[in-house]
Amino acid sequence: MLLMALVVVAVExxxxxxxxxxxxxxxxxxxxxxxxxxxxxxxxIPFNQLELGIDPSWDSSHGASLTxxxxxxxxxxxxxxxxxxxATILTSQTCSSSCSDPPLVPHISSVVVGGRTYTxxxxxxxxxxxxxxxxxxxVTWRTQQGVTGKVVGELQVAKP
Numbered sequence: 001m002l003l004m005a006l007v008v009v010a011v012e013x014x015x016x017x018x019x020x021x022x023x024x025x026x027x028x029x030x031x032x033x034x035x036x037x038x039x040x041x042x043x044x045i046p047f048n049q050l051e052l053g054i055d056p057s058w059d060s061s062h063g064a065s066l067t068x069x070x071x072x073x074x075x076x077x078x079x080x081x082x083x084x085x086x087a088t089i090l091t092s093q094t095c096s097s098s099c100s101d102p103p104l105v106p107h108i109s110s111v112v113v114g115g116r117t118y119t120x121x122x123x124x125x126x127x128x129x130x131x132x133x134x135x136x137x138x139v140t141w142r143t144q145q146g147v148t149g150k151v152v153g154e155l156q157v158a159k160p
Contacts, residue, residue, distance in 0.1 A: 023143075023144060024143060024149070026114075027116060027141060027149055028149065030113050030114070030141075031118060031140075031141060031149065032151050032153075034111060034113075034118055034139045035137050035138075035139050035151055035152070035153035038120055038122060038137045038139075039135070039137055039153055041102060041103050042104075042122065042137070042157070043155070043157065045104065047133075047157060047159050049104075050104075050124055050157055051090065051124075051159070052090065052092040053089060053090025053092050053104075053124045054066065054089065054090065054104055054105070054123075055091065056079070056091055064105075064106030064107050064108040064109075066079050066089065066091070066107070069108065070082075071121060071123070071138060079091055081123050081136060083138055083152055087123075087126065087134070087136075088125060088126045089124065089125055089126075090124045090125060090126055090133065103120065103137075104122060104124065107121060108120070108121045108122075116141055117142075118139050118140070118141045119139065119141070120137065120139050121137070121140075122136075123136045123138075131158060132156060132157070132158050132159070133156070133157045134155070134156050134157075135154070136153070136154050137152070137154075137155070138150060138151070138152045138153075139151045139152075
C-alpha cells in the first residue's frame with residue numbers, strides 16, 4: 001500500500017512538472033511573439049525619430065522612467081543599458097511630442113495575455129556605426145513559481 005502511494009505521488013508530481021513545463025513554454029512563446037510584434041512597431045518609426053531616442057522627461061510624463069528602470073543605470077548623466085553590455089541609450093531633451101510613437105513613448109508598457117502580465121521594454125541604443133541604431137526589446141513576466149522569465153530581442157535599423 002505504501003509503495004502504491006509513493007508511485008501515485010511520483011506520477012502526480014510528474015504530471016505537475018509536465019504541466020508547469022508546458023505552461024512555461026507557452027509563456028515563453030507569448031513573450032517571443034511580443035518581442036516580434038514590438039520590433040515590427042519599431043521598424044515603422046521614421047529613422048529620424050528613432051535616432052533621437054527617448055526624451056526622459058517626456059517618457060516620465062507618460063508613465064515610464066529611465067531612472068527607475070531596473071535595466072538601466074545612469075553614469076555621469078548618460079543612460080546605459082545593463083542588458084546589452086552597458087550600451088548607451090539614445091536620449092534627446094528636444095524630442096517631446098515629435099517622438100511620441102509607441103513603443104518608444106512610453107518605453108515600458110504592460111500587456112495581459114491569458115491572465116498573465118508581460119512587461120515590454122524598448123531601448124534604442126547607440127552603435128559605433130554612423131546611421132545605425134540598435135534597438136533592444138525585453139519582455140519579462142512572473143511565472144507561477146514566482147521566477148521572472150525574460151526574452152530579449154535586438155534589431156538593427158539603418159538610415160535609409
